[in-house]
Amino acid sequence: MYLRYLSQALQALGHHVTVVSGPPYPHLVEGVELVKLPSLDLYSRDLWSVGPQELRNRLGRKEWLSKLSGGFAEPWAFGERARDWLLENANHFDVIHDNQTLAPGMLDLQKAGLPVVTTIHHPITRDLRVALAGEPIWWRRLLIRRWHSFLGMQKRVASRLNHIATVSAASAIDIATDFGVPPSAISIVPNGVDTALFRPLPAVARNPNQIIATASADAPLKGLSVLLHAFYSLCEAWPDLRLVLIARPQPGGTTESLINRLGLAERIRFVGNATHEDINRLYAESAVAVVPSLYEGFGLPAVEAMAAGIPLVSSDGGALSEVVSSGGLQVPAGDSAALASALHKVLSCPELARDLGNRGLARAKTHFCWSICARQMVSLYRASIDRC
Secondary structure (H helix, E strand, O other): OHHHHHHHHHHHOOOOOEEEEOOOOOOOOOOOEEEEOOOOOOOOOOHHHOOHHHHOOHHHHHHHHHHHOOOOOHHHHHHHHHHHHHHHOHHHOOOEEEEOOOOHHHHHHHHOOOOEEEEOOOOOHHHHHHHHHOOOOHHHHHHHHHHHHHHHHHHHHHOOOOOEEEOOHHHHHHHHHHHOOOHHHEEEOOOOEOOOOOOOOOOOOOOOOEEEEEOOOOOHHHOHHHHHHHHHHHHOOOOOOEEEEEOOOOOOOHHHHHHHHHOOHHHEEEEOOOOHHHHHHHHHHOOEEEEOOOOOOOOHHHHHHHHHOOOEEEEOOOOHHHHHHHHOEEEOOOOHHHHHHHHHHHHHOHHHHHHHHHHHHHHHHHHOEHHHHHHHHHHHHHHHHHOO
16 A cells, blocks of 8 residues: 555656565556566465476575475565666666565665665564564464564664665654664655545444444454453443454454454454445444554554544554544553543543544644655655765
């Protein structure tokens, strides 16, 4: 989504944009060129479907062996492929923007004298800490560490990059701390939101008993268990209360187990494969949106909810405190009692709900329109070109 909307906004400013991508390939707007760099794409196919011919390729072998042992070599392999293609085609471009590949191939481009800007949305070290903290079984913790072993590569590369963009001040601090990046190398360029797509729908009536949240169902970082406990505590006082989750839970996973343990299955509706138009309408139909994350490097669902004009209750995890700011009601990350109290306030007070909706909408339009964010990115591009 970042590639789609940033490239669209840059094109609208008059720039020619080419996106170089491995699978899964992004869906781009007309006029933005897509260069596809095929890989084994092992996260959409069975490991044993790979034939001997595919394993003759050095990069393919590395991807296959890494996946076989529980690793994640795709960022490294893509960096190698992208470096080779970009060096051959460097005369077509003024600047190269790396979207968090953080592979040695990107450093090679910088060493070749090419202007390189890298976006780090947030350091994945934060995801690793939360995943380990939420997993009590020792052998699963080993698997989590193995999959995240690419972080060693990302730390080495990030600390040597000249121009890094990140999406919030909180992420900038975390990148400097976890990746050893000099603060002087980091610029803050926030994500944007499509305000033509996420917008109020005044003709749609709100259901006063419907809460909505967008969260990766089984990712501990997203704080869905915190929301479920808060929702459970509200159900006695609100017998008609329902929760819509834009998520796809893993069958038999931790989220499904918790829902069954709390007896909430009849009150929760999961919506998978929803289009942005579907999500915007669900926002319009709901009384309050919730972002319960333990940590966010930015928090795009919060900005989308604000742009839709729905009252927002958010945790203060990571960048959410600065991104949401006065545009929503905030509670300490991980505090289900505080989250339940805040939701109760919004559900009980139409005046507060209207005020939150108006404040969030104003904040989204003022600070997170893609055209504004793209202009900031262009300024960073120009600075990187001037310094080469």
